[in-house]
Amino acid sequence: MATQSKSIERVVPARETISRDQMKRQFTNSGIFAILLMVTILWLIPLAWALDTALKPESETTIFPLTWLSSHFTLQAFASTLSTSDLPRWYFIVRVCGHVPGHYPATDRVPLRRVHLQAVL
Amino acid sequence: MSLSQQQMAQAREQAQRVPRMKGTFRWRNELVGFGFVLPFLIAYALFLLWPVLLGLRMSLYNWNLAGGGTSAFLGLGNYQELFADANFWSALWHTILFTVLSTPFLVILALALALLINRTIPAKWLFRLAFFAPFVLPVTVVVLIWQWLFTPGFGLINSTLTAIGLPTVNWLTDPHVAMISVVVVTIWWTVGVNFLLYLAGLQQIPQDMYEAAAIDGAGAWTQILRITIPLLGRITTLIVILQVIASLQVFSQIYLLTTGGPDFVTRPVIQYIYETGFSSYRVGFASAASYVLFVLILVVTAGQFTLLQRQQRRGA
Numbered sequence: 219m220a221t222q223s224k225s226i227e228r229v230v231p232a233r234e235t236i237s238r239d240q241m242k243r244q245f246t247n248s249g250i251f252a253i254l255l256m257v258t259i260l261w262l263i264p265l266a267w268a269l270d271t272a273l274k275p276e277s278e279t280t281i282f283p284l285t286w287l288s289s290h291f292t293l294q295a296f297a298s299t300l301s302t303s304d305l306p307r308w309y310f311i312v313r314v315c316g317h318v319p320g321h322y323p324a325t326d327r328v329p330l331r332r333v334h335l336q337a338v339l
Numbered sequence: 340m341s342l343s344q345q346q347m348a349q350a351r352e353q354a355q356r357v358p359r360m361k362g363t364f365r366w367r368n369e370l371v372g373f374g375f376v377l378p379f380l381i382a383y384a385l386f387l388l389w390p391v392l393l394g395l396r397m398s399l400y401n402w403n404l405a406g407g408g409t410s411a412f413l414g415l416g417n418y419q420e421l422f423a424d425a426n427f428w429s430a431l432w433h434t435i436l437f438t439v440l441s442t443p444f445l446v447i448l449a450l451a452l453a454l455l456i457n458r459t460i461p462a463k464w465l466f467r468l469a470f471f472a473p474f475v476l477p478v479t480v481v482v483l484i485w486q487w488l489f490t491p492g493f494g495l496i497n498s499t500l501t502a503i504g505l506p507t508v509n510w511l512t513d514p515h516v517a518m519i520s521v522v523v524v525t526i527w528w529t530v531g532v533n534f535l536l537y538l539a540g541l542q543q544i545p546q547d548m549y550e551a552a553a554i555d556g557a558g559a560w561t562q563i564l565r566i567t568i569p570l571l572g573r574i575t576t577l578i579v580i581l582q583v584i585a586s587l588q589v590f591s592q593i594y595l596l597t598t599g600g601p602d603f604v605t606r607p608v609i610q611y612i613y614e615t616g617f618s619s620y621r622v623g624f625a626s627a628a629s630y631v632l633f634v635l636i637l638v639v640t641a642g643q644f645t646l647l648q649r650q651q652r653r654g655a
Contacts, residue, residue: 246559247458247459247460250455250458250460251460251461253455254452254455254456254460254466257452257469257470258465258466258469258470261469261470261472261473261527262469262472263495264473264484264485264488264527265472265473265484267484267487267488267495268483268484268487271487280493281493282492282493282498283498283501283502284493284495284498
């Protein structure tokens with residue numbers, strides 16, 4: 219009986235207890251938010267650094283000490299990649315030809331790979 | 340109780356009686372069904388069954404990529420040589436080490452992130468995006484990004500270490516650190532899948548169970564330990580099984596990051612198979628090694644399934 223009355227107290231708490239519960243929940247949630255934000259930043263840094271490097275002029279990608287900022291951000295790397303390499307053509311070929319047969323060698327099962335390679339050879 | 344069972348048995352009998360058709364019609368019906376499955380069966384036999392059986396046959400011969408197929412029958416000679424090869428055992432050990440190091444993080448971190456995100460907090464989309472985004476990238480891009488970060492000297496990680504006054508680390512060339520670097524890259528790359536699976540599992544747990552538990556006076560920790568984690572049991576088993584299989588097959592990110600180095604300390608067993616098969620042209624020997632790995636994965640998976648079934652029986 220004692221436990222029952224205790225549980226009823228929790229169902230219909232007094233006004234102060236609600237606000238204290240809410241405050242506690244808000245406190246926990248902001249703590250969780252902070253943790254998640256830190257992990258998220260950690261997860262995004264590699265991607266952000268890759269983008270940052272891509273937007274720097276070539277000569278500034280290897281300077282030391284390194285910096286996130288650049289003297290001027292440029293799309294030069296994208297332009298030269300698209301104009302001087304076969305990237306667009308390969309992208310098209312992979313999209314069209316590589317999609318369905320690509321699933322077979324993509325599995326790490328070696329017998330399949332071997333046959334695929336023999337077929338290509 | 341017995342009456343309802345009787346009724347159910349009767350209903351089952353009736354259900355079985357209904358689709359029983361005349362002989363020829365049924366035969367033709369099955370033939371049509373078989374016709375529908377045939378295209379898949381042909382592809383399956385041609386690209387899966389046949390290579391697997393051919394691989395088994397190859398493993399018994401001194402089969403060479405540069406000619407010399409079935410000329411020299413070795414019996415179990417390839418397997419004997421394999422088990423005597425210290426390089427094979429060390430490669431197998433690296434694969435197992437990678438699995439043991441990566442799987443706990445990939446499961447527990449995914450669960451922790453999913454539990455944290457499953458609360459009423461703002462900017463959920465950002466967290467979901469951040470954890471899943473790396474998985475969309477192909478392995479070459481992932482390796483390129485991380486090689487750039489790991490670069491000694493002007494790489495982001497080592498420069499940051501220097502800036503805060505710590506000694507730099509040769510992430511990919513120090514034999515004691517290289518495997519850890521590989522595991523870090525793998526966690527960053529693939530934790531998003533398990534995270535997403537856990538998130539889906541969490542959303543299937545009915546909310547009223549938590550309400551009932553709160554009424555009974557259970558705190559947040561008790562709710563997680565007594566409701567959330569037990570109800571996620573099935574999805575945890577699925578994730579662990581898939582993760583162990585995937586980790587035992589590790590190859591591409593290691594091969595691209597370190598080529599199995601330094602001094603072969605990160606070379607996984609798939610790379611050993613690849614090198615004996617395609618650099619030494621000994622596909623018969625490589626097939627034998629593939630079959631040993633295949634049996635290992637089969638045994639591990641069967642063991643996990645047995646554990647799962649025992650768990651379920653205890654639960655029921």
